Structure formats: structure tokens, C-alpha cells
Amino acid sequence: MKGLDHPTRVVPAAFLAAIALGTLLLMLPLATASGRSAGFMTAFFTATSAICVTGLITVDTPTFWSPLGQAAILLMFQIGGLGIMTGATLLGLVAGRRMSLSSRAIALTEHGHLNRAEAASLVRLVFVVSIAIEAVVTLALWLRWWLGYGLSPLVAAWHALFHAVSAFNNAGFSSFSDSLISWQSDGLILGPIMAAIIVGGIGFPVLHELWSRRGRPRRHRPWSLHSRITLTVSAALLAGGMGLMLAAEWTNPATLGAMPVGERLLNAAFHSVTMRTAGFNALDVGAFADQSLSINYVFMMIGGGSAGTAGGLKVTTFALLGFVVWSEIRGHEETSIFGRRVGSRVVRQALSIVLIAIALIGLVTLMIEWIEPEIDFRLILFETVSAFATVGLSTGITADLSPASQVLLVLLMFVGRVGTITFATALALAPRTLKYRYPEEQPIVG
Numbered sequence: 001m002k003g004l005d006h007p008t009r010v011v012p013a014a015f016l017a018a019i020a021l022g023t024l025l026l027m028l029p030l031a032t033a034s035g036r037s038a039g040f041m042t043a044f045f046t047a048t049s050a051i052c053v054t055g056l057i058t059v060d061t062p063t064f065w066s067p068l069g070q071a072a073i074l075l076m077f078q079i080g081g082l083g084i085m086t087g088a089t090l091l092g093l094v095a096g097r098r099m100s101l102s103s104r105a106i107a108l109t110e111h112g113h114l115n116r117a118e119a120a121s122l123v124r125l126v127f128v129v130s131i132a133i134e135a136v137v138t139l140a141l142w143l144r145w146w147l148g149y150g151l152s153p154l155v156a157a158w159h160a161l162f163h164a165v166s167a168f169n170n171a172g173f174s175s176f177s178d179s180l181i182s183w184q185s186d187g188l189i190l191g192p193i194m195a196a197i198i199v200g201g202i203g204f205p206v207l208h209e210l211w212s213r214r215g216r217p218r219r220h221r222p223w224s225l226h227s228r229i230t231l232t233v234s235a236a237l238l239a240g241g242m243g244l245m246l247a248a249e250w251t252n253p254a255t256l257g258a259m260p261v262g263e264r265l266l267n268a269a270f271h272s273v274t275m276r277t278a279g280f281n282a283l284d285v286g287a288f289a290d291q292s293l294s295i296n297y298v299f300m301m302i303g304g305g306s307a308g309t310a311g312g313l314k315v316t317t318f319a320l321l322g323f324v325v326w327s328e329i330r331g332h333e334e335t336s337i338f339g340r341r342v343g344s345r346v347v348r349q350a351l352s353i354v355l356i357a358i359a360l361i362g363l364v365t366l367m368i369e370w371i372e373p374e375i376d377f378r379l380i381l382f383e384t385v386s387a388f389a390t391v392g393l394s395t396g397i398t399a400d401l402s403p404a405s406q407v408l409l410v411l412l413m414f415v416g417r418v419g420t421i422t423f424a425t426a427l428a429l430a431p432r433t434l435k436y437r438y439p440e441e442q443p444i445v446g
Contacts, residue, residue, distance in 0.1 A: 012418045015051060015080070019414075022047030022076045031069035038064070041403050048410045050076035052417035053309060055172020055279035055392020056383075056409065058399045062175050073173060074165055080417070081169025081200070081309040082130055125208050130168060133199050137164035140192040148188070167196035170309040172279020172392030180270075184282040185263050190270045197278040198238075203305025206230050225340045226316060230305045233319045237302065241272030244295045254287035275299050277310040279392025286395045293382055293395075300389040301357070311390030311416055313357055317350045324350075361388050364412055368405045375400070387412040 026043035029035050038046075042059055049056045050073045061070065141160035145151045151159070162175040176182060183189040199207070206227045245268040249256040256264045267282050274280045276299045288296070303312010320337070324347055327335045335342045365384045369377055379395045386393050387409045401409070 012414075015414065015418050018051050018076070018079060019044075019047050022051055022072065025072050026065075026069060031066055031072060033064060033066045033069075035066075038069075041406065045406050045410060046073065047076060048413050049392070050171065050173065051080035052390050052413040053077050053081045053169050053171040053311070054387060054390040054413045054417075055166075056387060056394055056398050056413070057173075058401075058406065060177050061173060062177055070162070070175065074162055077169050077171035077173060078165050081171060082126060125211055126204050129199070129204075129207055133196055134161075134164045134168050137167065137192045137196045141189060144186070144188045148186075163193060164196060167193045167278065167280070168200040168309065170197060170201050170277045170279070170304065170311065170390075172274075174280060180280050180282040181284065184267055184270075185259075187266050190266060190282060193280065194270055194273045197273050197280075198234075201277050201304030201308055201310035202234060203230055203308035203310070205307050206305055207308075225338060225342075226306070228338050229316050229319045233315045234305065237276065237299065237315070238269075238272050241275065241295070241299050242268045245271050245275075245292065248289055248292040248295060249283070252287070252289055252292075255283045255292075272299075275391065275393060276302060277304040277312055277389065277391055279386070281393060285393050288395075290378070293378055296382065296393065297385050300385050300391045300393070303389050303391075311388075313354060313389075317353060320347065320350045321354065357388060360412065360415060361385060364388075364408045368401070368408055371402055371405050383409065384412060388416040390416045 023040070023044045025031060026047055027037050027040065029037050031043075032038050038059070045056075045058050048054075059065075061073065065073065138157075138160045141163055142153075142157050145156035145159055146153050149156075159175050162173070165171075166173045174180065180190065180193070209224055209227045242265075246256070246264065249268070250264065251257045256267060259267065270280075270282050274282075275296050285296075301313055302318045303314050304310020306314045306316050320335075320342065323337050323342070324335050335347060361381075361384050365377075365381050368380050368384065369375075372380065375397055379397050382393075382395055383397060383401075385391075390413060398406075398409075
């Protein structure tokens with residue numbers, strides 16, 4: 001199995017193994033509330049959605065699955081969100097073994113282009129931050145559901161833990177049948193969940209830099225270009241998404257239109273956070289206006305920060321291509337961002353990832369449209385973008401799709417979770433310099 005020594009092969013193989021194991025577990029009669037086996041397709045789709053931290057479902061999570069099944073789903077999106085290789089590396093560190101060069105490369109495959117000497121520190125940070133954030137959010141939600149709504153301490157604790165882990169891992173699974181619609185007016189529930197989504201989705205390299213900068217004099221703490229782009233653009237996207245959703249849904253009586261102004265602002269902010277990757281919904285997505293669906297297409301594709309629990313094309317990819325276009329408009333031969341020049345190779349990687357994503361989404365959308373001619377094209381496109389970007393928002397058609405269409409969504413979820421990461425890393429780890437050059441010619445563009 002020499003081929004599996006390469007990180008870009010190990011990561012997808014590990015995710016496939018986890019999906020297979022999760023499918024077998026969910027097929028057990030003990031995993032369902034009825035005591036009957038869920039069947040292969042239901043178990044396979046749910047396991048893939050959980051491991052790939054997507055949140056699309058074909059059955060109602062709290063009523064179809066037993067407590068054991070729900071616990072298995074929680075474990076799967078925890079593993080999938082933090083990264084299988086991170087978990088394996090962490091176990092090695094706990095056991096007192098040093099990280100091998102290949103282990104560090106595998107960790108970097110999932111968590112970004114850091115210095116290899118920082119890989120062990122990053123893995124420890126992933127573990128500490130994850131446990132800390134999930135514990136704090138669990139406590140906040142538990143107190144609210146217990147003291148604020150009178151749920152029993154045990155039931156409140158389960159809902160709190162499930163949503164805290166799901167939020168931090170940007171998984172979008174909920175232990176309530178209507179996701180968070182029943183709690184859309186409560187900022188003490190939506191607020192902690194938003195915070196967990198943002199911290200988990202910002203990307204571990206940014207969190208690592210924030211952690212490593214502590215205690216240093218201000219003048220000796222220059223920000224990396226990656227962190228500056230991620231933080232600046234993420235803030236702009238959160239504000240822009242909120243504004244656009246307010247404008248699109250302000251008068252829609254099925255969503256924001258019937259709410260007081262404060263609740264409209266709260267729910268627009270929450271949806272701006274969740275639509276880029278997390279997949280929770282406090283609003284009925286199926287009742288959105290057409291322009292809102294278009295807004296969601298764009299923001300789902302952009303996604304969250306690189307090398308975190310978020311999905312999508314990533315904020316840095318989106319920002320980089322924007323700066324490339326701006327540099328071309330201004331007639332600059334090189335692309336510069338915040339006083340730093342960006343190499344042409346990184347630009348080619350970003351373009352390759354975007355074009356492959358668009359091609360995959362377009363192809364799968366077309367295939368599902370052929371299979372399901374009775375379903376509106378807009379709804380199919382929403383579903384495929386949500387699957388590829390591992391967002392998990394749905395207009396409600398997932399359960400109505402045929403097994404063939406569901407398999408196509410499974411493929412998109414898998415590629416969206418591990419494909420673009422491994423593709424980019426493969427380009428970075430396997431450079432090849434040609435020993436010759438062809439004559440140059442300029443084709444007409446535009």
C-alpha cells in the first residue's frame with residue numbers, strides 16, 4: 001500500500017473508511033427509534049453527511065434515530081469536523097511519540113500550509129480550542145434550555161451538547177425536527193451557536209496565529225497575509241450577508257416580515273453566519289424569495305476560512321481571485337494584497353479549484369435535473385451547492401430525491417469535504433519543472 005503513504009491519498013482514504021464504519025453502525029437496529037434497520041441508503045447518506053459535516057438529511061434526526069444513533073451521528077461529525085488525521089496524530093502525541101515527517105505532512109494536508117515544525121502545536125491547539133468552545137457553548141445552552149424553558153436537566157444537557165458540537169464543527173445537524181426555528185426569537189440560544197460557528201469556521205491557522213501572538217510586543221506581531229485576508233473578508237461577508245438578507249426578506253411574511261425589528265436583525269445576522277457553512281436554519285429556507293436563494297448560492301460557495309471546520313471554496317480563494325481581477329483591471333502584471341505580492345502558482349491553484357468546483361456542481365445539477373424533471377431547477381441547484389459547500393441548508397427536497405440523486409449528492413459532499421483540500425495540496429507537494437519552453441503566443445481573450 002505504498003500509494004497510501006502520500007498525504008493526499010491518506011486523507012480521502014481515511015474519510016472513506018470512517019464513512020463505511022459509520023454506515024455499518026447506523027444500519028444496526030439499535031441505531032433507530034423503531035428498532036428496525038435503517039437500510040443502506042439512509043445510513044450511507046446520513047453517515048456521509050455527518051463525516052463530511054454537511055447536515056443534509058433524508059430522515060428526521062430526533063424521531064428516526066435512537067439515542068444511540070444520534071450519539072453515533074454526533075461522534076461522526078466531531079471526527080469529520082476536526083479531521084481524522086488530526087485525531088490520529090493527537091493520539092500519537094498523547095502516547096508520547098514524536099510526529100514523523102509523514103504525519104506532519106498529513107496534518108498539514110487537512111489544516112493548511114504552516115511550517116512543519118508547527119504541526120504538533122497546531123494539533124494540540126485544535127484539541128484545546130475545540131473542547132473549550134464546545135464546553136462553554138454547551139454550558140450556555142444547557143442553562144438556557146433548563147432554566148429558561150423548563151426542560152429537564154438531562155434533556156437540556158443533551159440538546160446543548162448536540163448543538164454545541166454541531167455548531168463548532170459547522171455540521172448543521174440538530175436534535176430538533178425544525179432545526180432552530182422554534183428558538184428564532186431567543187438571542188441567548190442563537191448567540192452562542194453563532195459564536196461557535198464563527199470560531200470553528202474561521203480556520204485553525206488563524207486561531208494558531210492568534211494563540212502564538214499572545215504576550216509578544218505589538219510591534220513584533222505582524223499579521224500573516226492569510227490571517228489578514230480571512231479576518232477582513234469574513235467580517236465583510238458577515239455584514240454584507242446580513243444586509244442582503246434583510247433587504248431580500250424584510251417584507252416576506254413567511255420569514256422576516258412578521259417579526260419585530262429586533263428579531264429581524266437577529267435572524268438576518270444568524271442566517272448570514274450559518275448560510276456560508278453551518279447549515280442551521282432559524283428561518284424556513286423553503287419560503288425564501290428567489291433573490292434570497294441567489295444570495296445563498298453565492299455565500300454558500302464562498303464558505304468559511306481555510307483549514308477549519310467550514311466548507312465552500314474558502315474565503316481566501318474568493319478574496320484572491322477578486323484581487324487578481326482588480327489587478328488585471330488596473331493593468332498590473334502582478335497581484336498584490338495588503339502590501340504583499342502573491343505568486344502566480346497560488347493564483348493558478350485558486351483558479352483550478354474554482355473551475356473544478358463549478359464544473360462538478362454544474363454536472364451534478366444537470367444529472368439530477370434529468371433524473372428529477374418534476375423538481376424546480378432552482379431547488380436542485382440550491383441542493384447541489386449546499387452539498388458541495390458542505391453547508392447543509394435545504395429547501396426540503398432532500399428526502400424526496402431518488403436514490404440515484406442522493407448518491408450524486410453523497411459524491412458532492414465527499415469531494416467538497418476532502419477533494420479541494422487534497423487537490424490543492426497535491427499541486428503544492430508535487431511541483432514539476434519542464435526542461436523546455438514552447439514558443440509564446442497570445443490568444444484573444446474576451
